[in-house]
Amino acid sequence: MISVMVFGSQAAKAQTANMSFFITSAGPGKGADLGGLAGADNHCQQLAQSAGAGNKTWHAYLSTQAAEGTSAVNARDRIGKGPWQNAKGVVIAKDVADLHSASNNLSKETALTEKGEVNNGRGDTPNRHDILTGSQADGTAFPPGTDRTCGNWLSSAQGAAMLGHADRQGLRDDEASHSWNSSHPSRGPDGGCSQADLRSTGGDGLLYCFAVN
Secondary structure (H helix, E strand, O other), X not given: OHHHHHHHHHHHHHHHHOOOEEEOOOOOOOOOOOOHHHHHHHHHHHXXXXXXXXXXXXXXXXXXXXXXXXXXXXXXXOOOOXXXXXXXXXXXXXOHHHHOOOOOOOOOOOOEEOOOOEOOOOOOOOOOOEEEOOEOOOOOEOOOOOOOEHHHHOXXXXXXXXXXXXXXXXXXXXXXXXXXXXXXXXXXXXXXXXXXXXXXXXXXXXXXXXXXX
């Protein structure tokens, strides 16, 4: 029995080492203030390292908006070429075009955490299906003007962040509710970007992480 358990553990670790996509099991804890793209990428890298997949370079699926002196960044341009697979070895998309198409394999059952666990969705307590993306449905940044990135991931107070539904479920049977990356902006009494605000609509400051190599 002991040898079987050890073998199973080794097999699980080997599979996790091949992981190239996950949802963070926890956010940094400061709402949508992620420390910018660099801070978000570091969070992905640290969680991947803890799961035995730190030999890859990890980026968060996040866009930023153009601001004074800076250009917009598209989430789709930050995540490599694919294919990407979860901690169980299931391919969720073969390339960038597939990921942003109706044929991708993202669902509550496949959008697993770095631990290989299913992330809580609509109907679970607590619901944590809102994932920070700041992106339009095609993975590109929103134009400047209306904030959709909580100040380019530096605000935990005023602003709004575009969120996706990891379980592809929402309050309505429409395209936005089923969108994994562009469902609705954050909101709440603290201004829209705090940890409490993100939790109030069914989130927890979680991210999609992709291995770029």
